Amino acid sequence: MASPVEFTDEVLEAGLNKARLSLVGRLLCSSHPSRIRAQHMANNIWAKRAAVTVLDAGFRLFQFVFANQVDYNEALGKAPWFIQSKILTFKRWETPSEELFQELARVPYSVQLWNLPEEYRTVALGALLAARLGTVEDAAMYAVWESPGCVFRARVKIDVSAPLEHRLEARKRNPDGSAGPSFWVSLRYEGVKTVCYRCRRIGHNQHNCPFELIARDDGFGPEIIGNKTGPKINEFSYASV
Numbered sequence: 018m019a020s021p022v023e024f025t026d027e028v029l030e031a032g033l034n035k036a037r038l039s040l041v042g043r044l045l046c047s048s049h050p051s052r053i054r055a056q057h058m059a060n061n062i063w064a065k066r067a068a069v070t071v072l073d074a075g076f077r078l079f080q081f082v083f084a085n086q087v088d089y090n091e092a093l094g095k096a097p098w099f100i101q102s103k104i105l106t107f108k109r110w111e112t113p114s115e116e117l118f119q120e121l122a123r124v125p126y127s128v129q130l131w132n133l134p135e136e137y138r139t140v141a142l143g144a145l146l147a148a149r150l151g152t153v154e155d156a157a158m159y160a161v162w163e164s165p166g167c168v169f170r171a172r173v174k175i176d177v178s179a180p181l182e183h184r185l186e187a188r189k190r191n192p193d194g195s196a197g198p199s200f201w202v203s204l205r206y207e208g209v210k211t212v213c214y215r216c217r218r219i220g221h222n223q224h225n226c227p228f229e230l231i232a233r234d235d236g237f238g239p240e241i242i243g244n245k246t247g248p249k250i251n252e253f254s255y256a257s258v
């Protein structure tokens with residue numbers, strides 16, 4: 018049998034250069050968009066420089082090939098992009114897969130937990146609650162101007178393709194195994210500029226909502242947008258803040 022054809026990086030130069038300036042992206046909207054639509058959206062963002070070519074990458078993902086490093090860095094650094102009723106998320110180029118498609122729907126947001134009784138305001142309980150929303154990347158207590166003086170805040174990767182949760186139900190399990198009464202914890206999301214009160218998704222408003230209405234009888238409103246908190250504080254010393 019003949020020996021395998023051998024090659025080095027030199028013959029791959031064109032492909033490696035293309036991959037180096039490529040991002041894999043997902044365009045989140047009500048139905049899977051065409052490549053033409055994704056290219057049109059990219060042209061709207063980088064119109065002046067005509068800097069990007071969009072290719073189908075399989076798995077309902079797109080390959081965005083940039084002409085230069087500056088546009089590539091901007092696209093990655095400012096992701097996710099919000100345009101009209103769509104969200105465009107990016108990652109450095111890697112081989113597309115179903116897992117990557119799912120991963121690109123998850124975007125990190127800072128989430129605050131409100132309405133917790135005084136003795137329940139711990140990082141451990143906050144992290145447990147926040148984990149219900151997605152992958153918790155960072156969690157701590159922060160000072161706030163409003164009473165009661167501190168709030169739990171976590172950086173959580175949430176699925177922006179799904180409606181936002183605006184509250185979580187929690188219940189304490191007593192030492193004897195019995196369950197205490199349940200209560201609701203309110204959620205506030207920092208840095209959310211546009212939210213739809215119709216379908217409860219980030220990135221567009223109710224006037225151009227492509228999704229189905231979710232009943233609005235349980236208080237989902239502007240209060241889910243959180244103000245910036247004060248500095249991080251030690252959870253055992255906040256009483257003196």
Ligand SMILES: [Zn+2]
Pocket residue numbers: 213214215216217218221222223225226227228
């Ligand atoms: Zn909507």
